[in-house]
Amino acid sequence: MAEFQALQFRLAGMATELKAARLMVHRAATKLDRRALDRLQACAMAKRFATDRCFKIANQAPQLHGGYGYLKDFPIERYLRDLRVHQILEGTNEIMQVIVARQLLEGAFKSAG
Secondary structure, three states: OOOOOHHHHHHHHHHHHHHHHHHHHHHHHHHHHHHOOOHHHHHHHHHOOOOOHHHHHHHHHHHHHHHHHHEEEOHHHHHHHHHHHHHHOOOOOOHHHHHHHHHHHHHHHHHHO
């Protein structure tokens, strides 16, 4: 598998998206710990971005593993199922977008006033 450039590119993209999601989550956690004014927005952005990106990554993984990716004997199947649930738990990702939009608009109105 590793000798095929198309698969290397897919893995590189998956790793990049995973790293970006992790960085957003760490940044949001830091803002939350420090009680930053924009902590709610940062957490909503991180939750939506991380769960969407990671679901996309987990959804691609079974294709790389063939039929094994769908067997319960391997963790990929569980990751995919769990990530779908995380897009819903603690507020759906659509609600996270509402939170972000409200925070953005609230900030715009404060700076305009």
